[in-house]
Amino acid sequence: MPHFTADDLAGLEKVFRLNLVNSVTGYKPANLVGTAAPDGATNLAVISSVVHLGSNPALIGFVMRPASVPRHTYENIQATGRYTINHVHSGIMREAHYTSANFPREVSEFEACGLTPEYRDDFSAPYVQGSRVQMGLELAQELPIEINGTILLIGRVVQLYLADDVMRPDGSLNLPAADSVCLSGLDTYHTATAQARYGYARPNQPMPELPLA
DSSP states (O other): OOOOOOOHHHHSSSHHHHHHHHHHHHEOOOOOEEEETTTTOEEEEEEEEOOOEEEEEEEEEEEETTTTOOOOHHHHHHHHHHEEEOOOBGGHHHHHHHSSSOTTTSSSSHHHTTOEEOOOTTTTTTTEOOEEEEEEEEEEEEEEEETTTTTEEEEEEEEEEEEETTTOOTSSHHHHHHHHHHHHHHHHHOOOOOOOOOOOOTTTTOOOOOOOO
């Protein structure tokens, strides 16, 4: 079986290493982060590093690449403190991936990539129209990751919008019903099929199987 040490990984050709290390974490959520500059100019970026950090308050984090070059998403979040996270669905995978291109600041990825900004309830950052899970967040904390210069941005969820058929009676989400897709590596999109759902696990007690719908 292939085996790599830390030194092996460091010595790999750059693109090969990027593909390998970005794949080893398995499937990752595919999301679009929507922001607006103080002058209203919009920006949209696909990300795969969204992670739940707490439920009370509702905190969501994602990792921003080093700010050694202009990062329009990061600059807008710093300037306004607001942004949105929107699930990618199978109907917009190509458009979502295209947002990763290096567009100049004056070009909106919404317009360039064929996606539509949507504003809700006086929230200043744009959502992605048609996304079936949309979150509006306010920046709560930045945590620099000193070893590689990346930044963990932690946001508090202040708005949450769900399509009508997505939320189960217990509050959990039926992501296949939302048609939410996931990513592996840097460039491969997948649709998910639920296989099983289990109840709360307790030692020495049967673990109930829950309905998927």
